[in-house]
Structures are given as structure tokens and as C-alpha cells.
Amino acid sequence: MDWSAQLSNEAKTMQASDVSDLLRILEDPSIVSFAGGIPDQALFPIEALQDAQDALRGDPERLRRTLQYSSCEGYAPLRQWIAERQVAEGVEARADNVIITSGAQQSLALLAQALLDSGDRIAVGRPTFMGALQVFSLRQPRYCEVELDDEGLKPAALEEAFRAGARLLYVIPDFQNPSGISLSLERRQAVLRLARQYQALILEDVAYRALYYDTPPPPSLMALDGAASPLEDGCVVQVGTVSKTLMPALRVGWTIAPTPLIDKLVLLKQAQDLHTSTGNQVIAHTLSTSILDTHSETLRRVYRERRDAMVSALLRHLPNEVEISRPGGGLFVWLTLPEGSDSAALLRRSLAEEKIAFVPGAAFHADGGGANTLRLSFSTNSLEVIEDGIQRLAALLRGAS
């Protein structure tokens, strides 16, 4: 049929599905993977999960309600808890400012649908999260890439993006995916100043905020903005998730925004999937109000050791001409190889010769550049595997350079 051939061609011209490919690689148990941007499932709080399920089972009427169709905005106590966390940070948020989504990815998808039209300019980090690029690209925007240094987005580059007409900025201020770099407090203030000056909206993604290993990150952009103006008049929309702190497959995330935008997101979400699994929302709420804070301490302790092991191994084994980021949190270290290097070719050799996986940097670049960069995740491997894997990867790199 006509439409079938047409689809084949369209599928070929669409961007290759990097995340899917990665997830397939991760399913091969013989591969040492530094590729996945995933939490360690050995750390999932399954006892607390079972306690939360048991509590629901103890109240069959409530259990039945959680299995019925429900409101698109999300489970009211979870919305309330998310608003209260903002209030504790000085933001005048109410439950009405919160929509629960099927993971932060859906938050980004709905925001893109609401705010981004074909041809619009959007400012993103160079590099930035590939899942964001994937969903933004479906809207066919024009990207304004903003270079990072050790303190995050460079203000001059951001101002250039706003001058060029970008009215949206997507940013992960804390331990960014893929680089691990955080925006310093001064840079956060500068980003807010520029956003206000150019009447731009900031989409702040705080997925990694709780995963700090040295000192807690500076206040969020939403909190800093909230100190200056009420949320309803603010220039920051915040996207959050339980995927990195609790369990990804709950598929529970959220967006905090002025109510007119929440109203629009609710209409869009309703057309997309009616609502997010209520049982999963109830579990996310129960765990968030019980074990989240102590569990986050456990995560920080375990991931801190792995971060230390990976950074230490990289410093000891890598050739001097390779630059590495020094992440204060999150899941990732970012490598910049000498100009002219090809990390995609390196990955092919690394998989073939050493069975070691990582993510070539091009996937995180809106213009497909960054061929000499790559992302390593330290979240899922033991200290021994990290030491051994990095040593072998470094040997390969020394041979390649």
C-alpha cells in the first residue's frame, strides 16, 4: 500500500533511535556497560515498595479506586507533596501548579507540544540530554547550542541565543546529563537575568538534583526565580522525576508551572494517555513521604564511591591529552578526546575487542557534532569493574591516539 512505502522512507530519514539501541546493548550480560544513563537496580527500595503495596492491599476499597480511571492532573496527595517541597525551598507553589506525567520524558514531550512550533528557536546546552533533543526535534525547531565550561552554560553564548530569537531554554542545572557539569550559583543568577531580560522561559530539569556527592547544589532556578517573583509570574518551569531516586519503571514524573500552562498541559496529556498509572503514583507518593530522604543518602554514598573510583581510574590511566569532567554528582563523566578523534569508531573497537560500552558524544549534540566526546556512566558497576574497565578502555585509547 502507498502509505506503507511512505512510512518506510520516513522511518529511514528519522534520527536513529539511540536510546533503544543502548537499551538493547544493556541486555547483553557479557558487555561491561558504562553506557546506560540508568540507576543501579540493586539499590531499588523493593522492601519499601512491597510495604506500600501491602498498605494498599490492606484497604481493598482504596486499592480498587487506584485501579480505576482517574483524573488527568494526577494523584492529589502526590501533587500536594511536590508543591510542598517547593514551598520549603521558598517557591509559592500549590498543587494546582503541578501535573503528574508518565516520567520526565513525557513532561518534556508535553512542554514541547505546548510551547514549541516548527521553526522556533530553542536554546540547549552543548552537549545536552539526548532524550530532550529527540522529543524537541519532532517539533522541528531551530537549535541554538550554548557552550558549557566548568560552571555550566556560558552567559555570553546564552545571550547570543536569546538575541537570535530563542524564547525557550532547556537546561539541567545539576550534574547535567551527559557532562556531569553543574551551573554555579553566579551562573544561575546570570541565566535568570538573561531570561527575564529577553522574556524567555526556562525549562529546568532537576532529574539528578538529589544525587550530589560533595556539597548540595545551589538553589534551583525555580527557587531563585521564586525569591524575585511569584511562580505565576515566573520565568521557570521545572521538570522532575522519581526515576533516578526511586525506580524508573514506575514512569512517574511531573511538571511545576504557572496554572495557565498546567491547564494546557492537562488538555494535552488527556489526549495522550488520559492519566498516569494511579497505582504507580500512589507508590511514588508513599515512598517519597517515607524513605526518599534516607534512601537518597544511601544512593549518594554508593554512587559517590563509584564516581570516585571512575574519576581516579581515569586520572591514572588516561592519556594526558584526554580531558575529563569532574562531576559533583549525577551518574556521568564526560570525556573530550583530542580534536579529530572519533568516539563512534572507538566504541566499535571497544565493543569488539574489550566488550566495553559507552555513549559517543554526537548523540548529545543538536548539530550532530562532538565526534571527539563520549559519556561514561559510573552508576551500575562495582568499583572493581570500574577500575578494570577504565584501565582497558584507556589502553585502547592510548593505542588509538
Added chain:
Amino acid sequence: MDWSAQLSNEAKTMQASDVSDLLRILEDPSIVSFAGGIPDQALFPIEALQDAQDALRGDPERLRRTLQYSSCEGYAPLRQWIAERQVAEGVEARADNVIITSGAQQSLALLAQALLDSGDRIAVGRPTFMGALQVFSLRQPRYCEVELDDEGLKPAALEEAFRAGARLLYVIPDFQNPSGISLSLERRQAVLRLARQYQALILEDVAYRALYYDTPPPPSLMALDGAASPLEDGCVVQVGTVSKTLMPALRVGWTIAPTPLIDKLVLLKQAQDLHTSTGNQVIAHTLSTSILDTHSETLRRVYRERRDAMVSALLRHLPNEVEISRPGGGLFVWLTLPEGSDSAALLRRSLAEEKIAFVPGAAFHADGGGANTLRLSFSTNSLEVIEDGIQRLAALLRGAS
């Protein structure tokens, strides 16, 4: 800020959120609701759900895997089971022809994104499912409404739609929402003939297929089409869900389609929400392969009694000039009041004077027409409440007419 005022205006011009409004009404326990298109939560198989959860708990490694990020296409055993059900009906389907979605609503959203562009013509029933209209409308298509009679879509009207340029048809062949009407076997053959003739694609929604109360429905459009040509060359894409047979808040649905279309849907879904909650997919699979068939018999037995009670009460109490559909399954009876009646006004009186809710028919009409129609659901109320509620609604109708 500029964008805030702009959003306010856009939100006002968007269609009112009928489903959300309904869900709010349903939360008021003093209302007798014939409004919701929802299953009876008292019938949810919660013992089987708990058994499925217990089985997962007995295998902590597997439990941890179900809580991790997973592949966008969906849980492989569930995809396989769905394909096998098609094979049993004579369709050459493989797991590759299946994508798991976050409910049938997401199936429709992804299909609309893949197949429908602004200005395209799409054929839909008059009336049809409002959730489909809601998501299609975001693509700004031109609707070709196809009138129904007791055997479903009228072939002459459908051919007119195809002649006008529609290359997509959305249809619920079995016990349609909202009318309860099914496509007869002859009509199914006619619809397929026309689709092939005009090279159109049929989006077949089988949400209510298992809920038959007299005789099983004729073969699905996909099965009838599969008897003529392999699925890969077919003209039918099928959308299914566990929402009406198991539990809606699992948010598990699927699309069965030729692989080039599945590939495109996977890319789109990945950008939307990465994947559907794996734990919910595992539960859907466990319940589908254990209790689904016997549980469906229970549902048919209970809902049959309620259908009989509602149709009987309507026949006894309604004024003669009101037409009612005679559903052989599903959840709904459709009323056509005399020309010039206003079911929205009737709803306001019905809520105020009798605390009885139903859905005015306009929500199910692409052109906003059908003011003299309304939908009644018999799924969630006892026989006594149905008898009493219909008696009171009929009294109101006699007063109004």
C-alpha cells in the same frame, strides 16, 4: 510574561475537557452516574492482581528488572501473547507487529502523530468516541463524519468520505462507544472493500470486543483483512487495551500494525514517555494468560444483567418518541430525543433535580452536533439503581418533551 497571556488565550480556545469534567462528576458520591465510560471497579480481579504481584516478589531479581528502564516496544511476552491471539484468529502476526502503549488512548495519539497531518481528511463515525476526536483534533484534520444505522457505518456515507479524500478511517466495530452499535459482518466486508478500493487505512479499536452479551461479534476487521492478505500488506491497524477487561489504571494498551508503522510508532513513543510501566505490563500479561477468559465471562454475566435492566427500564418508562439503541455488548445505550431537544440542558436539570448524570451527545460528534442525543452507561450501577434512575430520568424527559 508574554507567553503566559498567550497560553491563557490558547487554553480558552481549546476544546473544553469533557473527560476531565466527567471524571470530576464521578467523584461526587451523591450523584447517580450513567455518565462514565468506565468498568465497575467492584469487578476488578484484585486477588489475581495480588497473586501476580506475589509471583514477582518471589523472584527479587526479576522484580528489580521490571522496575528498571526497559525497551520502548514493550514487554516481550506480552507482545508475543497479543500476536498469538491474532494468529488464533487467522492473522499472520508476530511480536514485531505489536507495540505496547500506555493505554489505547496513547495508541490513538501515536497513530495520529504518525499518520495525520493538519488539513488531512479522516473518516469517523457519527457519533464516535470523544477521546479519539480529542486527540485527532490536536492534529487539525478535516473530519468526514459517517452516519451509523443499526448495522454500523453506512457504506454509501463511507464511500463519500473516501471520495472526498479521507485516507484514514477510525472505527470501533464492536459495541461502539458511544452508541453500543456493532458493524454487521456484511458491513465489515463492505468497509474493507471500500478501504482497499480507495487505498485507505482503517484504525480498528477493539476496546469492547470481549464484552458481548448475546452472541460473539463477527470476526474483527483485522482478521477479515488477514484472510485476504498478510498483515504486512493489509489495510487494518488494530488498537486494543486491558482497560475494559482488566483494570484501566494499569494504563496498558497496544497497537498491531505492519512493521514499518510499528517502527515509526516506537520512535514516537520513545520521545513521548520512553516506555510503559513494566510492572503493569507484567501484571497485564500474567492476568491475560491466566484469568482473562474466565474473568471476561464474569464481566459478560454481570454487565448483561445491567444491560437488560437498563434497556428494559428505558422501554417501559421512556416516551415513545425517544429512540434507543439495542446494544449487544459494551457499556452504553444511546438515546436519540426528538429533533430540537437539548440534551445538555436536560443534563443540567437532571443533575440539579435528580442528581443523575449522563453524557450529552455533542461530545461524540466531530461537528459538535447531535444536541438531541445522549449516552447512558449501565456498567457501574446495581439493577435497582438502574431501574430507579431510569424511571426518574424518564419522568424528567416526559416533563421536558
